[in-house]
Amino acid sequence: MAKIVAVTGNEAVANALRQVNPDVCAAYPITPQTDMMQRFSGFVSDGKVKTEIILVESEHSSMSACVGASAAGGRVITATSSQGLALMNEILYIASGTRLPIVMPVVNRALSAPLNIHGDHSDAMGARDSGWIQLWSENAQEAYDNTIQAFRIAEHMDIRLPVMICLDGFIISHSIERIEYLEDEQVQNFVGEFKQLYPLLDLAHPVSYGPLILPDYYMEFRKAQAEVNTKVPEVVLDVAADFEKISGRKYGLFETYRLEDAEIGIVILNSAAGTTKDVIDEFRNKGIKAGLLKPRLYRPFPYVETGEALKHLKALCVLDRADSFGSSFSPVYMDIASSLYPYNDKPILINKIYGLGGRDYLPEHAEIVLNELIDIAETGNVKSYKEYIGVRE
Amino acid sequence: MADTLEIRWHGRGGQGTVTAAKVLADACLSGGRHVQAFPEYGPERAGAPLRAYNRVSSHELRMHCPVLHPQVVSIVDATLLDSINVTEGAKEDAAFIVNTSKDPQEIRKKLNALPTQKVYTIDATRIAIENIGRALPNAPMLGAVCKVTGLVTLEHLLEDVRKSFGKKFSQKIIDGNLEATRRGYEEVKEG
Numbered sequence: 001m002a003k004i005v006a007v008t009g010n011e012a013v014a015n016a017l018r019q020v021n022p023d024v025c026a027a028y029p030i031t032p033q034t035d036m037m038q039r040f041s042g043f044v045s046d047g048k049v050k051t052e053i054i055l056v057e058s059e060h061s062s063m064s065a066c067v068g069a070s071a072a073g074g075r076v077i078t079a080t081s082s083q084g085l086a087l088m089n090e091i092l093y094i095a096s097g098t099r100l101p102i103v104m105p106v107v108n109r110a111l112s113a114p115l116n117i118h119g120d121h122s123d124a125m126g127a128r129d130s131g132w133i134q135l136w137s138e139n140a141q142e143a144y145d146n147t148i149q150a151f152r153i154a155e156h157m158d159i160r161l162p163v164m165i166c167l168d169g170f171i172i173s174h175s176i177e178r179i180e181y182l183e184d185e186q187v188q189n190f191v192g193e194f195k196q197l198y199p200l201l202d203l204a205h206p207v208s209y210g211p212l213i214l215p216d217y218y219m220e221f222r223k224a225q226a227e228v229n230t231k232v233p234e235v236v237l238d239v240a241a242d243f244e245k246i247s248g249r250k251y252g253l254f255e256t257y258r259l260e261d262a263e264i265g266i267v268i269l270n271s272a273a274g275t276t277k278d279v280i281d282e283f284r285n286k287g288i289k290a291g292l293l294k295p296r297l298y299r300p301f302p303y304v305e306t307g308e309a310l311k312h313l314k315a316l317c318v319l320d321r322a323d324s325f326g327s328s329f330s331p332v333y334m335d336i337a338s339s340l341y342p343y344n345d346k347p348i349l350i351n352k353i354y355g356l357g358g359r360d361y362l363p364e365h366a367e368i369v370l371n372e373l374i375d376i377a378e379t380g381n382v383k384s385y386k387e388y389i390g391v392r393e
Numbered sequence: 394m395a396d397t398l399e400i401r402w403h404g405r406g407g408q409g410t411v412t413a414a415k416v417l418a419d420a421c422l423s424g425g426r427h428v429q430a431f432p433e434y435g436p437e438r439a440g441a442p443l444r445a446y447n448r449v450s451s452h453e454l455r456m457h458c459p460v461l462h463p464q465v466v467s468i469v470d471a472t473l474l475d476s477i478n479v480t481e482g483a484k485e486d487a488a489f490i491v492n493t494s495k496d497p498q499e500i501r502k503k504l505n506a507l508p509t510q511k512v513y514t515i516d517a518t519r520i521a522i523e524n525i526g527r528a529l530p531n532a533p534m535l536g537a538v539c540k541v542t543g544l545v546t547l548e549h550l551l552e553d554v555r556k557s558f559g560k561k562f563s564q565k566i567i568d569g570n571l572e573a574t575r576r577g578y579e580e581v582k583e584g
Binding site for chain 2: 004005006118138139168170171172174175176177178271272274275277278358360361362363
């Protein structure tokens with residue numbers, strides 16, 4: 001039976017990792033992730049898991065250790081935030097290009113400079129083209145559930161790609177919420193035994209990892225990697241269906257909230273989606289047809305399904321907790337714009353940047369955006385296509 | 394209790410305010426309720442003003458932002474009354490619970506509380522010194538909040554305090570905290 005507890009997001013994810021009991025964990029501390037790996041290393045010290053933990057001297061080394069251990073044939077984890085993810089960047093591409101099913105919670109935090117330890121999505125957005133699968137999580141429950149499902153997705157024999165599980169720094173990682181834990185045995189049965197694929201340590205069948213590929217074959221290799229990405233959404237849905245059977249909790253490629261008959265809508269990731277849902281209920285009570293779409297599988301991005309879910313709206317705002325300097329719009333906006341481009345009839349699309357460096361996202365921000373969308377839907381007039389909100393002028 | 398009860402805590406770093414919010418969240422889990430407990434994170438310094446929050450509800454808590462309109466405001470350090478507007482955003486029927494040796498009437502005047510708002514006082518620091526030997530007022534404040542809100546029974550709260558403190562502290566400290574919590578519950582005064 002499910003066990004109900006009040007724990008932080010970090011504690012919930014650390015417990016999911018304990019229940020999975022991976023072979024190898026490379027760990028390096030960085031706020032706000034530190035407490036997660038500290039808890040996990042406690043499980044190692046107390047003999048609660050059989051994991052071999054490698055305490056490394058940087059995140060570049062931690063991802064390098066993960067690559068080595070995964071190629072050797074182990075089930076491998078690490079976790080990071082912010083500068084740590086940025087420092088891993090070079091090795092992220094090696095993990096995905098080598099098709100290694102490493103699982104890594106990313107506790108989202110702003111990037112330096114200026115130095116800031118609080119939550120925004122700039123870190124994971126910088127890794128969105130790295131070939132990793134990204135699952136985003138609204139709250140501690142979703143972070144826990146996504147972590148467990150990540151192993152099945154990463155290790156699927158048709159996929160074999162690394163997975164990041166994104167959760168908001170402090171807002172989720174350090175806040176206590178009610179969540180339901182599955183039994184250890186349920187989790188272990190769900191993820192199953194790790195299946196090796198061409199392990200380096202299988203000395204009877206020697207293989208090479210990390211070879212040089214010249215112009216004669218590099219492009220074929222990259223095309224194959226792109227094709228694997230097209231299989232990911234179906235696997236994510238299959239794994240979600242199996243997860244629902246043991247948990248009762250339903251997951252998709254994204255979550256829609258009161259969207260089907262909506263005229264105006266908001267697209268928003270992670271914890272701010274919850275606050276927005278409460279405000280949407282208030283607008284619905286006033287007779288305004290507002291709805292929401294919260295991406296879950298953000299990489300690879302399910303363009304067709306997302307466009308289908310949003311195309312009927314009159315006006316739509318993408319709220320992003322990160323900017324993309326030098327481009328016209330922010331990361332999620334660009335993906336949503338791409339998903340809607342093929343349709344002749346589509347919503348007027350605007351972009352807001354909120355919550356950078358842990359700035360609070362308040363109900364009043366959602367209200368301002370929804371009121372602006374009502375106006376756009378009625379008049380077709382747009383004041384500004386891209387704007388920072390909740391900021392001093 | 395309204396559908397969702399929102400609590401704001403004002404304290405200073407080192408007084409156990411964040412721990413009090415956490416223990417309350419844990420105690421409120423019973424009966425299928427949803428809970429949240431979270432501090433406002435900043436540079437964590439002993440003595441610096443801090444806020445922490447609780448939400449308790451019969452339905453899923455989706456709001457992930459600070460409590461702006463609390464029904465209960467728990468002031469763990471009365472010196473904050475001179476520097477911070479603790480009544481900011483409080484609901485018209487809010488309850489203020491202040492750690493002070495002063496009379497509730499006097500605090501009501503100082504807070505300039507609305508006639509519809511309730512003011513409670515509890516000498517939590519004295520209780521803490523008498524029972525724990527240190528000025529750690531969080532346990533009696535927790536008892537007082539529990540009495541005023543009626544969120545959980547005293548027995549249930551004491552069981553949770555025992556569980557939370559049992560992991561870290563000696564039996565003497567645990568017993569002191571249990572007695573301090575019970576006294577906070579029993580000695581809180583309305584005015």
